[in-house]
Every structure is written in C-alpha cells, then in structure tokens.
Amino acid sequence: MAKNFVSREENYSQWYNDLVIKADLAEYSAVRGSMVIKPYGYAIWEMMQAALDKKFKETGHVNAYFPLFIPKSFFSKEAKHVEGFAKECAVVTHYRLKNDENGKGIVVDPDAKLEEELIVRPTSETIIWDTYRKWVQSWRDLPILINQWANVVRWEMRTRLFLRTAEFLWQEGHTAHATKQEAEVEAKKMLGVYTDFAKNFMAMPVIQGVKTENERFAGAIETYCIEALMQDGKALQAGTSHFLGQNFAKAFDVKFLSKENKLEYVWATSWGVSTRLMGALIMTHSDDSGLVLPPKLAPFQVVIIPIYRKEEERLAVIAKGNQIKEELEKLGIRVKHDDRDTQKPGYKFAEWEFKGVPLRIAIGPRDLKNNTVELARRDTLSKSFTPMDGLNDTVVNLLDEIQNNLYNKAIDFRSEHTTEVNNWQEFKEVLENKGGFILAHWDGSSETEDKIKEETKATIRSIPLDYDESEEGKCVYSGKPSKGRVVFAKAY
C-alpha cells in the first residue's frame, strides 16, 4: 500500500495525489475533472459536515435546499457576479435525447431546445435571492438564516482531487438582515465558526483576514477568509464569509418595511466551506507514511488488530478485542476491530497507518498473558506496551493529546514559515527559497498587487483581522507609505 509511495520532498504534488488515491479517499471518475469520493473519504467529509452543521444550528441557522438549475437570466442581474462566474458555468440547453437517425447511438434532440437555458449552479446567491424576495415583506420576516448542503459546478480549466474539481460538495449559508450592522456581524460570526472548526476539529491553524479587492467574491462588498499554510509552503483558502451589502437585494428587488414604515433593501451575507477542506486536512498533517487524521475527524479513532497463530489464540484475542471495542464505544470513541482472518497483522498495520487512524491497539497472546496491549500513535509513529487496566482512560487521554499535538505541530510549522520581510530583494528570496506566509507592507493599491503577482506569483492572501495599524512602513514593492503588514503567499 505505502510501497512505492513518493515522499513529500521528492515530489509534493505526486505525494498528494498518491495519498488521496492510495488511502482510498477518492479516485478519478470517467468525467474530466470530476472525482468519486470513496467511502473512507466520504466518512471524513461526513465528520466535517456533522461538526459544522451542529455549529450552524447552534448559531441559529436552519437547513434548506434550493435548485441545482438556475435560469440564465438570473445571473445577469448582478453585474460583478456574472462577470466572476461566467467563464466557468456549465449550461443546460436541451431536455431530451433521441436515437440517431443514422443508427449511431444517441444524440441531443434539436427539437428539445430549452426556451431559456439553465445554468448549473456555481453558487446559489441568485436563485436564493430570487426566492427571498417572496419571503420578505416586513422587518418581522428578518433575519433569514439559512444554510444548504449541496453540490456546485465550476468548469475549471485545471483540476486537482479535492482542491479543485469541476463538481464539488459544500455548504453555503445565505442570510438576510434588516440592518447593515447585523449582516456585518453575521459575516464575521461565521468566519469565527470556521476558524473555530479549523482549529478545534481539523487541528489546523488559520489566519483570519479580509480579501483585497482583487481577491474578493464576485458581488461582495467585503470577503472575509481563513487562510491555512500547507506543508509545501503554499497557502490554501479554507473558507470564506461575505458581507454582500445590498447588492443582491437590489438586483433581485428584495425590500422590506422597517419599523419606521420605510421601504428598505435587505442586507445580506453568504459563507461557505467545501470538500476542499479535505485537501487542507491532508496537506496539513500527513507525512511520508501516509495520511494522518486528527482524532476529532477520523472515521476510526482507534483500530484494534488481533495477533494470533492457533485457532484458540484467535478466539481469545478476538474476544478481548471485542471487549475493548465495546468499552471504548461506550465512551463515544469510534473503533474499528479489524478481525479479518484474510490479512496478516503486518498488512493491517501498514494499511491503517496509511489511512491515518490516530491510535492502534494490537493484542496478541503475549498481551493476554501480561495483561497489556501494544499502543501505537500515528502522529509520532511511536509504540509502547500499556497495561490493559486503565486502558479506557489511556486511550481517551492519548486521543486528546494527539489532537493537541497535531495542532501544535501545525502551528510550529506555520511560525517557522511565516517571515516578516522589509525589502523587495528579501521578498523574492524568501518566497523562492523558503515559501510560506510573508508579512510585508503594501501600499494598498491593486496595481502594486498585480505587479507583485506578475513578478512572483505571490498574491495577498488577506489583510489580517488583527491588522496592526500602529506599525506604519513603506510598501515592499513601491516604497509608498503603508499602514500595516499584509499576508503574501503563493496559493492553491
């Protein structure tokens, strides 16, 4: 399984691709740029969904579902929005097939042309705001706090498993508010939810920030984001939350009567994270032995592997394994007891290690005699014999420790790969040789940002929310005055 597995240093992108495929997370499908998410990969996504969904509910949101297809005309109602997405839309033009008259298979029936073409949603703002118009009349109808779990399609030129596929899964929150302030609070609140999720579930540190105009969502007034740093020194946008102002309310004529009996446009937000988080998770923790999963998101937190020779040993060891499994499950721990008789222990060790199970318990005849188990940690690849007594506590504590250790390792990596840079020469050198986040002064202009991108491929990932205006300086590129440091990096 991990045989012939290329190391990160040898070829990082091959390491990533091989990992996704060999760890059974996903595979290429028959359709270009689309992937099959396999059960093990989907199980991780379900863990993410469950945790996020709970947080959404706790913050007052409810789930709903809006259509996959969007009338083409809806798109043109918000100018910036069309412009942003037009180049990557899949379009439905017909609704019927028929047998080819020359007997060459099946063809699109030209008589079945749609009056108005339909766009396969790349995001749902338009269809949702067209709907919200009907739902909102009074301030009493607000706020609307809705999330949907859905698939979307963006016809990307170049795709990568999980990181950028033509179709992907995500959640998109769409909220409507009576006041600007309330919408702004909402956008930031959800950014906080994402940050918290990244930290406490994914064990992934992120920088909270605001996008520059260049990187802003098409149709937003302000785009907030969380940016994470991957092990190859490139940044990954892990989640976004947009303050949409009244742009969509105006485009779709969504008005309400305020308490003062004045007709006003509704204020909006939208926010989302996608299966891209799978890529982020993989590239934050995994190593040259395969996937490494944080306990909070691992489909199996513990795998039990029995070791035996004779049938009586098998029965005894498996009975013990079942007992341990049952007790751990009572504590809410997700356990896989790999009692397959068709594979040998060594094979199972390698397989589950590659699949990133945080903790492995091996039990053999010797353990039964000594009242011990062999415990192996995935994060440190260390093994130890541990007394069977108190095993439950040991496991609970270790899972906790692994979760923390992963976060700490990730944050150490990020610290080591975050560099303050004060001149252009240094900027280029650090970007070239070290990568990572670069904190540098910027004059605030799109022109400078564009030029830096042209010359180095680095972009401004965000203006950090804790932007320090006390440290004035000079733009690293133009030398013009700057109010504070922003985050540069090459990005996925």
Next chain:
RNA sequence: CGGGGUAUGGCGCAGCCCGGCUAGCGCACCUGCUUUGGGAGCAGGGGGUCGCAGGUUCGAAUCCUGCUACCCCGACCA
C-alpha cells in the same frame, strides 16, 4: 487554450525504435499446504477486442494517417 506524457488482464508496468510463432512481468485474484508481534512462503491455476477508426503488409501491440480520453506543467479560479 499552449507544452509534455500516457492509453496493453482488476491495478502498476515491460514489449513498440528494428513487424513474425502461444503478448510477458509484479501486485491482486482462485485452490492447496505451511504460516501469523511490521506489508508471509511454496506449488498449481484463471483472466487481455493491446484506447477507437482507417491504412500499409503474407503477417501489426509494434509502421503510417486521423480521432478520442485521461494525467502532469502553465495561463484562469475556491
């Protein structure tokens, strides 16, 4: 859209340059015996329209023409 690569049992590949007899190897699979604390060993066995369509030839996985699909690198993007 530009550049590169690939297409041969389920998977990974060799064979192609220089055409030839039954298309081969590893893994996986099936049967049996021995094994089992880091990817088991031996023996036997099953499985392939060589991406598609033409062409050259006595004969094509191999040469020629055209097509298609996918992957990688770039431009575009979450």
